[in-house]
Amino acid sequence: MKTKYSLFIGGQPVAGARDAFPVIDPATGERFADCPAASPEQVDQAVAAAAEAFKSWQYSSDEERKAILHRIADAIEANADELAQIVTREQGKPLALAQMEVGGAIAWTRYTAELEIPVKVIEDSEQRLAELHHKPLGVVGSITPWNWPLMIAVWHIMPALRTGNTVVVKPSSLTPFNTLRLVELINEQVPAGVINIVTGEGGIGRAMTGHPHIRKIVFTGSTPTGQDIMRNAADNLKRLTLELGGNDAGIVLPDADLDAVAMGIFQTAFLNMGQTCAALKRLYVHESQYEALCNRLVEIAKQQNVGPGVKEGVTFGPVQNKAQFDLVSELVEDARAQGANILCGGAALPGSGYFYPPTIVADITDGTRLVDEEQFGPVLPVIRYSDIEDVIARANNNPNGLGGSVWGTDIDQARRVAARLECGTTWINNHAEVLPHCPFGGCKMSGFGVEFGEEGLLEYTQSQLLSIKRA
Numbered sequence: 246m247k248t249k250y251s252l253f254i255g256g257q258p259v260a261g262a263r264d265a266f267p268v269i270d271p272a273t274g275e276r277f278a279d280c281p282a283a284s285p286e287q288v289d290q291a292v293a294a295a296a297e298a299f300k301s302w303q304y305s306s307d308e309e310r311k312a313i314l315h316r317i318a319d320a321i322e323a324n325a326d327e328l329a330q331i332v333t334r335e336q337g338k339p340l341a342l343a344q345m346e347v348g349g350a351i352a353w354t355r356y357t358a359e360l361e362i363p364v365k366v367i368e369d370s371e372q373r374l375a376e377l378h379h380k381p382l383g384v385v386g387s388i389t390p391w392n393w394p395l396m397i398a399v400w401h402i403m404p405a406l407r408t409g410n411t412v413v414v415k416p417s418s419l420t421p422f423n424t425l426r427l428v429e430l431i432n433e434q435v436p437a438g439v440i441n442i443v444t445g446e447g448g449i450g451r452a453m454t455g456h457p458h459i460r461k462i463v464f465t466g467s468t469p470t471g472q473d474i475m476r477n478a479a480d481n482l483k484r485l486t487l488e489l490g491g492n493d494a495g496i497v498l499p500d501a502d503l504d505a506v507a508m509g510i511f512q513t514a515f516l517n518m519g520q521t522c523a524a525l526k527r528l529y530v531h532e533s534q535y536e537a538l539c540n541r542l543v544e545i546a547k548q549q550n551v552g553p554g555v556k557e558g559v560t561f562g563p564v565q566n567k568a569q570f571d572l573v574s575e576l577v578e579d580a581r582a583q584g585a586n587i588l589c590g591g592a593a594l595p596g597s598g599y600f601y602p603p604t605i606v607a608d609i610t611d612g613t614r615l616v617d618e619e620q621f622g623p624v625l626p627v628i629r630y631s632d633i634e635d636v637i638a639r640a641n642n643n644p645n646g647l648g649g650s651v652w653g654t655d656i657d658q659a660r661r662v663a664a665r666l667e668c669g670t671t672w673i674n675n676h677a678e679v680l681p682h683c684p685f686g687g688c689k690m691s692g693f694g695v696e697f698g699e700e701g702l703l704e705y706t707q708s709q710l711l712s713i714k715r716a
């Protein structure tokens with residue numbers, strides 16, 4: 246794995262104009278490499294290069310772009326081991342999970358390659374032919390978070406390229422290297438300037454969101470940042486796709502078969518050490534099953550092997566960064582002080598890495614920070630309920646609206662409950678599953694717009710109605 250990376254602007258590797266910044270390995274808490282940092286002028290250069298490339302890329306054929314996306318997928322596949330190593334090193338997740346992330350990046354790229362941009366015939370009459378076409382927007386800015394950094398970059402970049410846009414990418418400064426490498430690989434397959442990458446903080450993201458020549462921002466990250474982006478993007482009426490924070494509720498109905506659901510609940514709550522936007526973050530369990538399910542979750546938690554992601558046999562890695570690690574500790578301590586019962590975990594592991602074991606918190610309810618706020622880490626509050634109407638109201642009584650789930654045996658009943666949840670995706674007997682053909686996005690403070698499938702693809706386009714007079 247190399248430790249020296251460049252920005253890419255106009256097809257060329259470029260050194261950062263600002264001082265490089267350290268990237269921390271969360272398994273040690275120590276710097277392992279420096280990342281080049283772009284200046285606001287380099288953001289301008291990247292946007293100018295993308296705008297220049299757009300002049301011809303927008304007219305490339307569907308067939309050409311499909312073929313290029315498949316070649317990009319081949320390149321990711323050929324470099325899969327290296328990319329997975331980088332993800333584990335800077336993000337912290339166990340290597341097997343990083344390999345899954347790279348596998349997802351390949352699958353999403355291939356699926357997106359094959360998506361068709363539809364032309365809808367609105368009217369075909371003696372008077373006229375009216376067709377709805379979809380054209381690319383221009384320069385798209387992609388801003389990504391640190392939890393699934395490679396996968397999310399792919400989710401942003403591939404539909405943008407497939408529809409004929411050019412792209413400027415800015416990865417999280419906590420996990421920049423996988424995306425720098427990805428963009429280097431994509432650059433080998435596309436004309437100069439079609440994809441560009443800048444890095445850093447200190448106004449780099451804002452230089453993009455306020456840029457007059459960027460037509461759309463696709464952003465995945467926290468709600469406060471999403472709000473700032475929306476304000477800053479107003480001047481040239483940028484299109485926005487905002488995939489923001491979540492605080493997903495899961496409701497376990499009285500008839501749930503615990504043998505069938507306990508493992509799924511654990512896995513989807515603790516996916517990526519709980520650092521997943523649509524992880525199950527508040528678990529509501531009917532009183533008749535409460536203790537039994539808590540016991541099972543604790544059993545599964547205790548089977549996890551917590552350690553550095555690079556180590557063989559490790560199933561549970563560190564929290565990605567110190568701020569998130571401190572927040573998780575703080576929320577657990579607050580819950581403890583409020584009288585909650587910490588059934589397992591509940592204390593950071595000694596040492597300099599950001600290790601926090603899977604933590605199950607019982608005898609806790611709404612109104613506690615751990616329930617009301619997005620913990621985005623390895624701790625799950627389990628909340629008792631007795632009445633279905635009441636639990637639906639409590640699940641919905643949260644500003645976020647990303648995902649939600651219902652766990653039960655009677656699917657018709659589960660459906661009725663799921664239909665009443667205020668969120669972009671509802672799962673029954675599952676949670677946190679995203680698929681390249683299923684549109685995914687949030688409502689309320691979790692954002693707007695969707696990714697994936699045809700609906701996600703069309704968010705990178707401007708519709709144009711063509712009307713031909715016949716009589």
Ligand code: NAD
Pocket residue numbers: 388389390391392393415416417418445446449450451454465466467468470471473474487488489490491521522523619621647687691692
């Ligand atoms: P963050 O908002 O702190 O940062 C995300 C990105 O935005 C980074 O690249 C950062 O440099 C950049 N940024 C920061 N301030 C900016 C500004 N003012 N203007 C423009 N860019 C700016 O989020 P994070 O801590 O990296 O990610 C964790 C959050 O992301 C959680 O809330 C999680 O739920 C959410 N998330 C949502 C989804 C989803 O699909 N809805 C997916 C993954 C993560």
